[in-house]
Each structure stands twice: as structure tokens, then as C-alpha cells.
Amino acid sequence: MDKNTMMQNLARELQKKDSFNGAWLYAEKGGIVSKGVLGFRDPENTLPITEDTIFQLASVTKQFTAAAVMLVRRKGLLGLDDEITKYFPEIPYPGVTVRHLLSHTSGIPDYFDDADWFIKIWKEEKRVPGNDEILRFLRETKAKSYFAPGEGLRYSNTGYNLLALLVERLSGVPYEEFLQKNIFEPAGMSSTRCCHIRRDGVPFENYAQATVFEDGKCVADVDSGETGDVVAFDGLNGDDYVYTNIFDMFKWDRVLRESKVLTKEDQQLMYTPGKLNNGEDAVYDEEDGLGYGFGWAIGHDKELGLVVSHSGGMPGVATWFERFIDADRVLVILSCRDYQDVRAYLGYWDGMEAIARDKEPEPIVSLEDIAIKNPDKSKWASCCGRYEHPEDADFIVDEVFLKDGELHAKAIDEDGDEISFRLYPIGENEFGRKGGLLKLTFGDDCVIYDDFTCKKL
Numbered sequence: 001m002d003k004n005t006m007m008q009n010l011a012r013e014l015q016k017k018d019s020f021n022g023a024w025l026y027a028e029k030g031g032i033v034s035k036g037v038l039g040f041r042d043p044e045n046t047l048p049i050t051e052d053t054i055f056q057l058a059s060v061t062k063q064f065t066a067a068a069v070m071l072v073r074r075k076g077l078l079g080l081d082d083e084i085t086k087y088f089p090e091i092p093y094p095g096v097t098v099r100h101l102l103s104h105t106s107g108i109p110d111y112f113d114d115a116d117w118f119i120k121i122w123k124e125e126k127r128v129p130g131n132d133e134i135l136r137f138l139r140e141t142k143a144k145s146y147f148a149p150g151e152g153l154r155y156s157n158t159g160y161n162l163l164a165l166l167v168e169r170l171s172g173v174p175y176e177e178f179l180q181k182n183i184f185e186p187a188g189m190s191s192t193r194c195c196h197i198r199r200d201g202v203p204f205e206n207y208a209q210a211t212v213f214e215d216g217k218c219v220a221d222v223d224s225g226e227t228g229d230v231v232a233f234d235g236l237n238g239d240d241y242v243y244t245n246i247f248d249m250f251k252w253d254r255v256l257r258e259s260k261v262l263t264k265e266d267q268q269l270m271y272t273p274g275k276l277n278n279g280e281d282a283v284y285d286e287e288d289g290l291g292y293g294f295g296w297a298i299g300h301d302k303e304l305g306l307v308v309s310h311s312g313g314m315p316g317v318a319t320w321f322e323r324f325i326d327a328d329r330v331l332v333i334l335s336c337r338d339y340q341d342v343r344a345y346l347g348y349w350d351g352m353e354a355i356a357r358d359k360e361p362e363p364i365v366s367l368e369d370i371a372i373k374n375p376d377k378s379k380w381a382s383c384c385g386r387y388e389h390p391e392d393a394d395f396i397v398d399e400v401f402l403k404d405g406e407l408h409a410k411a412i413d414e415d416g417d418e419i420s421f422r423l424y425p426i427g428e429n430e431f432g433r434k435g436g437l438l439k440l441t442f443g444d445d446c447v448i449y450d451d452f453t454c455k456k457l
Contacts, residue, residue, distance in 0.1 A: 001355075001358065001360070003026065003033050003034055003355050003356075004033055004034040006351075006355050006360075006361060007024065007026060007034040007036070007352060007355055008034065008036055010348055010351045010352060010355075010361055010364065011024065011036060011038050011348070012038065013348070013363070013364045014344055014345070014347070014348040014364055015038050015039065017341060017344040017364055017366040017368075017369075018339050018340050018341045018344040018345060018366065019039065019337065019339075019340065020038050020039055020335065020348065021038065021039030021040055021041070021049065021208075021211070021335055021336050021337035022037070022038065022039060022049065022055070022208075022318075022333065022334050022335030022336060022337075023035075023036070023037040023049060023051065023053060023055070023245070023246045023332075023333075023334050023335075024036060024037075024246065024331075024332060024333045024334070024352070025246040025247070025249070025250055025330075025331075025332045026329070026330070026331050026332075026352075026355070026356060027250060027253070027329065027330050028327075028328065028329045029328045029329075030254060030328070032250070035051065035246060037049040037050060037051055037053065039336075039337065041053055041206070041207070041208035041209060041336055042209050042211075042220075043209065043211045043218040043219055043220050044218075045218075049208060049336075050206065051245070051246065051247070052191065052206060052245050052247065053206050053207075053208050053245060054191060054204040054206055054207045054208060054243050054244065054245050055208045055243065055244065055245065055317070055319065055334035055335070055336055056208075056210060056240070056241070056242075056243055056312075056314065056317050056319075056336075057240070057242045057243065057244060057312050057319050057321075057334075058240050058312030058313050058314045058317045058318075058319055059157075059239060059240060059310060059311065059312040059313065059319075060242070060310050060311070060312040060319050060320075060321045061194075061238070061239060061240050061241060061242040061312070062160050062238070062239060062295040062310060063270075063295035063296055063310055063321075064179055064183060064194075064242055064295070065160050065163050065164055065167070065237075065238040065239070065295060066102055066163070066270055066294040066295030066296070067183055067261065067262055067266075067270075067295070068163075068164075068167045068175070068178055068179060068182065068183065069098065069102065069163055069166070069167060069294070070262055070266040070269070070270065070294070071182055071183075071261075071262075072166075072167050072170050072171055074263075074266070075171075077170040077171070078098060078166065078170055079098070080097065080098050080099040080102075080269075081097050081098070081099055082097060082098050083095065083096065083097055084096050084097065084098060084101065084162060084166070087166055087169065087170070088135055088162065088165075088166075090135060090139055091135055091138045091139060092138070092139070092142060093106070093107075093108050093138070093145060093149075095148070095149040096108060096149045097149065098163070098166070099274070100149050100150060100159075100274075101159035101160070101162055101163050102159075102163065102274075102293075102294040102295065103153070103273075103274025103282060103292055103293065103294065104153050104154060104155050104156055104159060104274070104282070104284070104292055105149065105150050105151075105152065105153050105274050105276065105282050106145075106149055106156060106159050107145035107146045107147040107148060107149055107151065107152065107154070107156075108138075108145060108146075108156050108158050108159055108162075109141075109143040109144070109145065109146060109156065109158060110154075110155065110156045110157050110158055111134070111137060111157055111158045111161070111233075111236075112157060113143065114137075114141050114143060115228070115229060115232070115233075115415075117137055117140070117141060118137070118232040118233055119228040119229075119232040121133075121232070122228065122231060122232035123228075123232075128196070128198070128199040128231060128232065128234050128235040129232070129235050129236075130235045131161055131164055131165055131168075131175070131235060131236050131237040131238065132165060133235075134158065134161040134162060134165060134236065135165070137158075138158070148277075150275075150276055150277040151276065151277055152276065152282070153274065153276070153282035153283060153284060153292060155284075157236075157238075157239035157240075158239075160238035160239040161236050161237065161238045161239055162238070163238050164237035164238025164239075165237070165238070168237075175194065175237045175238070176193070176194040176195065176237070179193075179194045179242070180193060180194070182261075183261055184248075186255075186260060186261050187248075187251055187252055187255040187260065187261055188251050188255070189244065189248040189251055189252060190248070191204075191244060191245050191247070191248050192242065192243065192244040192245075192248045193242070193243060194237065194241055194242045194243075195241065195243060196234045196235055196241060197234070197243070198222055198230060198231045198234040199231075199234045199235055204243065207243070208334075208336035209221075209316075209336060210230070210314065210315060210316030210317045210336055210337075211316045211336060211337040211338065212224045212226055212315050212316045212337075212338045213337075213338045213340050218337065220316075221314075221315045221316045224315065225417075226315035226316075229314075229315060230314065230315055230316075240312075240314065245334070246332050246334060249321060249330075249332045249334075250330065250332065253323055253330040256323070257328065269293075269294065270293050270294040270295060270296055271293050271296060271298055271306065271308050271325065272293050272298070273291025273292060273293055273298045274291065274292055274293065284297050284298075285297065293308070295310065296308040296309065296310055297309050297310055297311075301324070301327075301357065303357070303358075304324050304326060304327040304329070304357060305324070305325065305326025305327060306324075306325040306326050307322065307323070307324050307325065308322070308323050308325060309321065309322035309323070315338065316336060316337060316338050317335070317336065318333075318335045318338075318339065318345075319333065319334050319335070320332070320333040320349070322353075322356070324356070329356060331352060331353075331356045333349070333352060340434055340435070341366045341367055341368075341434045342434065342435060342436050342437060343365055343366055343367050343370075343434075343437065344364050344365070344366040344367075346437075347362065347363070347364035347365055347366075348364055350362065351364065366434075367424050367426075367432050367433070367434050368424070370426055370432075371424040371425060371426055371432070372425040372426065372427075375425040377405070379429075380402060380407050381402065382442075383400050383407060383442045383447070384400050384401050384402055384407075385399070385400060385456045385457065386398065386399050386456070386457040387399070387400070387446075387447055387454040387455065387456055387457060388454045388455050388456075388457055389412075389454070390452040390454055393450065393452060394413075394414040395411060395412075395413055395414060395436075395438065395449075395450065396411060396412040397409055397410075397411050397440065397447060397449060397454065398410050398411055398412055398418075400423070400447070403422075406422055406423075407422070407423040407425075407431065408420060408421065408422050408423060409421060409423055409433070409440070419435075421433045421434065421435055422434070423440065426439070429441055429442045429443070430442075438450065
């Protein structure tokens with residue numbers, strides 16, 4: 001199979017349906033099979049992306065934090081089963097170990113649950129909080145643990161902020177400098193660094209500006225409604241804020257395989273799923289059967305063996321890094337613009353995954369592809385109105401209304417923010433939205449979605 005042609009075609013297909021802006025690289029046994037770029041690195045579409053364009057990694061950063069912890073451990077400065085209150089006695093989470101933080105089994109709440117704390121400092125004190133203030137955040141918010149240490153797995157960015165702070169304190173070197181001197185430079189990753197571009201400015205000439213789609217147009221993340229999230233968090237470390245390109249991530253794959261930065265023993269520990277107190281593997285993704293090691297999601301392919309991966313996402317950022325340990329393959333996808341049609345976006349991602357596994361990709365299907373053409377709109381007015389809010393719902397449809405002859409909805413997302421979107425007819429009384437896979441089915445004075453039946457008010 002011609003993997004390069006298939007990957008090139010997938011990217012072009014996505015760009016036609018949803019404006020792909022990014023770069024990818026796929027390699028087998030150290031040889032690049034496919035690489036390419038499409039789109040622009042600025043909201044105005046004036047600066048084309050090139051192969052050396054620098055992207056924000058978002059949560060793919062976590063593997064570098066985990067690697068830094070392993071290096072500090074090798075120096076004898078910490079143990080994986082050390083309780084973190086040994087180093088941070090002021091935080092109210094006894095029993096949590098370094099291992100718990102690495103594998104997201106600590107129960108310590110994610111700072112995204114209380115984002116307003118950071119946004120308030122940014123707005124009122126006119127500064128971006130530093131990563132050392134994560135301790136103050138935990139003390140002041142006194143957020144309740146998700147569960148007792150080791151009793152479950154729940155993703156927590158805060159755990160990785162604490163790990164970065166731990167690396168910094170035990171090594172005596174700023175976290176950013178530690179990564180540069182102990183990981184990026186030994187790995188030959190000359191285009192990679194940990195930095196805070198929204199706080200300190202952009203150090204790269206060819207940086208890809210994170211761009212969101214807002215009010216029908218492309219907008220830089222710092223100029224959007226997401227400004228608080230992207231600026232107020234920009235002083236944190238450990239969970240994000242490594243910037244790189246596709247070639248440096250390929251170098252990272254080879255350096256890991258050659259054990260030049262991390263030993264085989266280090267990596268074996270990192271690629272082992274965390275354990276719960278009952279002895280069972282901690283499950284990270286039940287649908288795909290993934291565990292979580294140290295900075296890596298852990299899976300197994302029947303034909304290709306051990307596979308480790310991580311995704312990354314922030315407003316205007318979507319990244320993916322996947323290594324096939326036994327088969328010696330690697331897939332890197334870096335993008336700098338929000339996707340408008342989630343179906344098309346997932347179709348591209350699934351297609352790239354299929355090709356990397358020696359399978360034919362399915363065609364990319366967008367919402368407009370499956371929407372009914374020339375629908376009967378005579379009953380649409382009866383769908384309009386306010387609807388009751390179901391309890392324990394992450395996404396709430398508040399109101400449905402007509403706008404310019406099309407059906408639209410206003411909803412409240414999991415962050416409590418109001419969003420509006422167009423509804424596309426996809427079946428009898430059934431509608432979909434581009435920004436998600438949510439399907440709304442209208443009945444007699446009610447709407448059904450996510451197994452909730454909500455009456456019209």
C-alpha cells in the first residue's frame with residue numbers, strides 16, 4: 001500500500017472539508033514514509049506552514065515532564081513512592097506519591113476545574129501566575145480530592161504542574177532550563193524549547209499561531225473569547241508549553257529507541273500502566289482499553305505489539321504523538337487551528353491511525369455530507385423554545401430558535417459557557433452540529449440527546 005499517497009490525500013480531503021492547518025510525519029524503522037504540511041500559521045492566511053514550523057504541543061508535553069522525573073530519580077534525588085508532602089508539606093493531599101502524580105491516580109483535582117482562580121490573578125493583578133503558585137492555588141481553593149490516592153484514575157494537569165515544580169526544586173535548576181540541558185540538547189532537538197510565549201513573547205520566527213474559529217471567522221487565541229484560558233495559564237509548567245516541529249519529534253522517537261536520554265529500564269517503567277490499590281490496572285480510556293503509564297497512554301495492537309501515545313489540545317491546538325514500540329513506527333500530527341467539523345476531524349485522525357496500522361482509511365465524512373438536502377422545514381418552528389436542564393449533564397441544550405431560515409441552538413458547555421450553533425437535519429426529527437457528535441431528536445414538546453429527555457418549558 002502506498003502510505004504516503006494515502007496520507008497526503010487524507011490531509012487534502014480534510015482541508016477541503018474543514019481547513020486542515022498543520023504538519024504530519026510518519027516513519028517506519030527510522031525512515032520517513034510520509035511528511036507534509038497544509039494551510040497557514042496565522043489567522044489571516046498569509047503565512048504558509050512549512051516543514052520546520054513550530055507548534056505548541058499542549059499535553060504531549062507530559063512525556064517530557066515524566067522523562068525529567070526519571071532523570072532526577074536516576075540521580076537519587078527522589079523515589080517514585082515518595083509522598084509529595086515530603087517536598088510540599090503545605091498542600092492538603094496526604095498519601096499522594098510521585099508515582100500517583102505520574103499515572104493520574106492521585107485524585108488531586110485538575111486546575112481546569114477552578115480556572116477562575118488563575119484568571120482572577122491575571123485580570124486583577126495584571127500578571128500571569130507562575131508555576132510555583134500551583135501550591136498557593138491548592139492551599140487556597142482546598143479543592144476536594146476526586147478519590148483517595150490509588151483508588152481510581154482521573155486525568156489531572158495539576159499533578160504534572162507539581163512534578164515540574166518537583167524537578168525544579170530538587171535539581172536546583174529552572175524547569176525550562178532542565179529540559180533544555182538534559183533532554184532537548186542531548187537529543188539534538190535544536191528547534192524545541194519550553195517557553196511561555198503569551199507571557200514573554202514569541203521566540204520563534206516560524207511559530208504557528210494557535211487559532212480558533214469564532215463568530216464565523218478565524219481569530220488568534222489571544223484575541224478570542226478563550227483569552228483567559230490561554231493567557232492566565234501560560235506561566236504553568238509540566239502539563240504544556242513545550243514547542244517543537246515534526247522533525248524534532250522524530251528525533252525524540254529515535255533517541256528514545258537508542259536509549260540515549262532514558263535507559264531501557266526508565267522506559268519500561270514509563271510504558272507500564274499504573275496500578276490501583278486493588279491491584280488492577282488503572283484504565284485511562286475504557287473504549288480503547290488504554291492504560292496510563294508515566295506521561296504516556298499505553299495500548300497493545302494484536303499485530304504490531306506495544307503502542308504508546310499522547311494527544312494534546314488547547315484552544316486552536318490539536319496534537320498527536322504515537323510510537324509503535326515493537327514495530328518501530330512513529331506518527332506525529334501537529335495542528336494550529338480549531339476544527340469546525342468534528343466528524344471530518346475524527347475521520348482524518350482515524351484514517352491516519354488506520355494507515356499506520358497497514359489498513360485502508362475510510363473516506364472523510366463531514367456533517368454537510370450526511371445532512372438532508374432541501375429538507376422540509378414546515379415543522380421546525382415547533383422545535384423552537386426553551387428546554388429544561390437535565391441534572392448531571394456535561395452539555396445542556398438551553399434553547400432552540402430559527403435564524404435566517406435555519407434551526408439553531410444555544411447550549412451551556414461543561415465549563416458553564418454559553419455557545420450557539422446551527423443544527424443540520426440528518427434524519428426524521430434528528431439534527432446534528434458541526435462542533436460535536438451530539439444528535440438532537442425532537443418529539444412532542446421535548447428534545448432527546450445523550451439519553452436525556454428534556455421537556456419544553
